[in-house]
Every structure is written in structure tokens, then in C-alpha cells.
Amino acid sequence: xxxxxxxxxxxxxxxxxxxxxxxxxxxxxxxxxxxxxxxxxxxxxxxxxxxxxxxxxxxxxxxxxxxxxxxxxxxxxxxxxxxxxxxxxxxxxxxxxxxxxxxxxxxxxxxxxxxxxxxxxxxxxxxxxxxxxxxxxxxxxxxxxxxxxxxxxxxxxxxxxxxxxxxxxxxxxxxxxxxxxxxxxxxxxxxxxxxxxxxxxxxxxxxxxxxxxxxxxxxxxxxxxxxxxxxxxxxxxxxxxxxxxxxxxxxxxxxxxxxxxxxxxxxxxxxxxxxxxxxxxxxxxxxxxxxxxxxxxxxxxxxxxxxxxxxxxxxxxxxxxxxxx
Ligand code: SAH
Numbered sequence: 001x002x003x004x005x006x007x008x009x010x011x012x013x014x015x016x017x018x019x020x021x022x023x024x025x026x027x028x029x030x031x032x033x034x035x036x037x038x039x040x041x042x043x044x045x046x047x048x049x050x051x052x053x054x055x056x057x058x059x060x061x062x063x064x065x066x067x068x069x070x071x072x073x074x075x076x077x078x079x080x081x082x083x084x085x086x087x088x089x090x091x092x093x094x095x096x097x098x099x100x101x102x103x104x105x106x107x108x109x110x111x112x113x114x115x116x117x118x119x120x121x122x123x124x125x126x127x128x129x130x131x132x133x134x135x136x137x138x139x140x141x142x143x144x145x146x147x148x149x150x151x152x153x154x155x156x157x158x159x160x161x162x163x164x165x166x167x168x169x170x171x172x173x174x175x176x177x178x179x180x181x182x183x184x185x186x187x188x189x190x191x192x193x194x195x196x197x198x199x200x201x202x203x204x205x206x207x208x209x210x211x212x213x214x215x216x217x218x219x220x221x222x223x224x225x226x227x228x229x230x231x232x233x234x235x236x237x238x239x240x241x242x243x244x245x246x247x248x249x250x251x252x253x254x255x256x257x258x259x260x261x262x263x264x265x266x267x268x269x270x271x272x273x274x275x276x277x278x279x280x281x282x283x284x285x286x287x288x289x290x291x292x293x294x295x296x297x298x299x300x301x302x303x304x305x306x307x308x309x310x311x312x313x314x315x316x317x318x319x320x321x322x323x324x325x
Contacts, residue, residue, distance in 0.1 A: 052098025192235020248277030
């Protein structure tokens with residue numbers, strides 16, 4: 001199966017019947033297994049602050065949501081949690097937050113340094129939003145390995161509507177700066193945003209490939225009741241799987257997670273995605289009291305210790321005939 005498509009070709013592929021699309025899913029699985037075997041990488045996700053200065057209209061953390069109780073973990077507690085995750089077998093931790101000005105660039109750098117000093121082998125991914133190019137270089141100097149910043153949607157008009165305080169050009173410039181800083185670059189986008197089209201999703205796929213992203217998360221949009229988009233329908237799980245399968249063919253070696261949002265929408269589809277190109281899963285290691293407040297979209301969360309969470313996710317992966325690493 002070919003691996004270079006135009007936007008028009010990708011749009012047609014996305015619109016196919018289930019039967020016609022099946023060969024793409026099968027090809028994605030073959031390419032994924034050729035690169036990663038049956039292995040699924042398990043990564044720890046620590047959501048350390050839900051304060052955010054931005055107004056992204058789909059996100060429950062946006063600063064206009066006054067109903068949300070806000071929390072912020074102390075740097076010491078973040079480092080302790082990262083150390084605990086490493087000691088439970090995680091080799092990567094993703095530190096994610098809203099755009100919280102409390103954590104200056106220097107503080108984030110110090111956090112990375114402290115984690116690296118305590119557990120040098122733990123790969124650290126930051127996912128804290130938009131910064132200047134020099135700041136991404138500084139994170140790299142402090143020891144950060146990766147940075148995750150999704151482009152969210154490449155439809156520029158839609159991007160503008162959804163992000164009153166940013167623009168698409170700026171978002172892409174950030175991704176390019178992350179790449180230029182020598183950080184592994186994580187991107188991705190949402191499926192099913194209001195007014196999004198299949199041609200728009202085709203462009204999203206090409207955008208991820210053009211960076212090119214080293215990892216990319218594609219998840220369905222889930223309406224949050226305390227946002228302006230609270231009454232909109234959620235994105236399609238089928239289309240999410242199709243987008244991940246096509247991304248696997250466009251970027252054979254990229255790390256493609258089964259996003260948490262897909263699991264929240266439909267657990268069975270989340271299982272299926274590991275046979276359609278996905279090779280990564282993120283497991284939350286956020287302390288329980290905070291996990292329920294990190295509401296980018298509504299979801300139920302179990303309160304589990306880091307060890308128990310790790311055990312459960314490994315079990316889940318083995319049940320699917322895959323090998324957790
Ligand atoms: N502030 C960071 C982290 C954002 S939250 C940043 O700007 O990168 C992490 C991801 O959650 C976002 O990139 C977005 O793709 C996803 N997300 C936010 N709201 C969502 C919603 N309502 N439904 C599904 N995914 C959502």
C-alpha cells in the first residue's frame with residue numbers, strides 16, 4: 001500500500017465504507033508490527049496543574065470555566081511522583097498542565113533537572129503549552145527528552161474560532177521550534193470538532209507528517225458541559241481509528257498512542273486500535289484527588305495507586321495479545 005497521499009486522496013479514503021477501508025487497517029497493523037512487534041509502550045502521565053490562562057473553547061480547563069476547582073502540585077510532590085513512577089517500572093513520564101504562569105520556564109527546567117538527577121534513565125516529556133523557541137531549547141538543555149503540543153486542528157478558520165488567544169501559524173511555529181530544539185516532537189489533533197470536515201482531517205494528517213512528528217495523539221472531541229461546546233456531539237471513534245491507521249502508514253516509526261479520550265468514549269474501540277496502528281498507552285499517575293479535577297473532558301476515574309494502575313494496564317495489554325514494555 002502506498003504511503004504518500006494528497007489531501008484529496010486522504011479525504012476519499014476517510015470517506016470509504018468499512019469494508020473498503022479494511023485493507024488500510026490491515027496494512028497499518030502490518031507496518032506497526034514490522035516496527036514494534038506486539039509491543040505496546042506504557043507511559044506515565046502526571047497532570048500537575050489544571051490552572052490555565054487560555055480560552056480554548058473545547059477544553060474544560062479553559063480560564064472561563066469558573067466551576068472547576070483548581071489545583072497545582074508543589075514541585076517536590078511532582079518530583080516524588082515521577083520517582084515513584086520510575087520505581088514502578090515506567091521509563092517515560094509526561095508532565096502535563098494547563099498554561100499555568102505560576103510555573104515559570106526556569107521552574108519547569110528545574111523540575112526536569114531534579115527528576116533527571118533522581119532517576120537519570122527516566123525519559124521526561126513536557127506538555128505545558130506554547131512557549132518561545134528559546135524556552136524549548138532551555139528545556140532540552142535541562143534534560144527534557146520530548147515535548148507534546150498538539151496542533152488540534154489545521155483548519156485555520158476553525159482554529160481561530162476555537163482558540164481566541166492563539167493562532168494556527170503560532171501553533172505550528174511552536175512545533176517546529178520544538179523539533180529544532182532537538183526534542184522528540186509530539187503532536188496530534190482532535191476528531192469531530194464542530195464544523196470539522198473530512199478534508200480538514202486529511203489536512204491534519206498531512207500536517208503531522210510534515211513536521212514530522214515523532215509521536216502523535218489523535219483523539220475524539222468530547223463535549224465538556226461547562227464549556228461553550230457542551231451541547232455539541234462527540235467525535236467518532238471509527239474515524240479516530242481510521243486517522244490513526246493512516247498516520248501509521250504516513251509515519252511508520254512514529255509513536256502513536258491510543259488516546260485516553262478514545263477509551264472514555266468507547267473502551268472496545270480503544271482495544272481495537274492496537275490492531276490498527278497504535279503502539280503506546282498512557283497511564284495516569286496523577287494523585288487521585290487531582291485526577292478528578294483535571295477535567296479537559298468529563299470522564300470517570302478510578303482511584304488507584306501507581307503500582308496498581310501499572311499492574312492493571314499491563315494486564316489489559318496482555319489480554320489483547322500484546323506485550324507491555
Ligand atoms: N496545555 C497543554 C495541554 C492541553 S490538554 C497544551 O496546550 O498542549 C491535552 C489535550 O487534550 C489537548 O491537546 C487536546 O487535544 C485534548 N483535549 C482538550 N479538550 C478536549 C475535549 N473536550 N475533548 C477531547 N480532547 C480534548
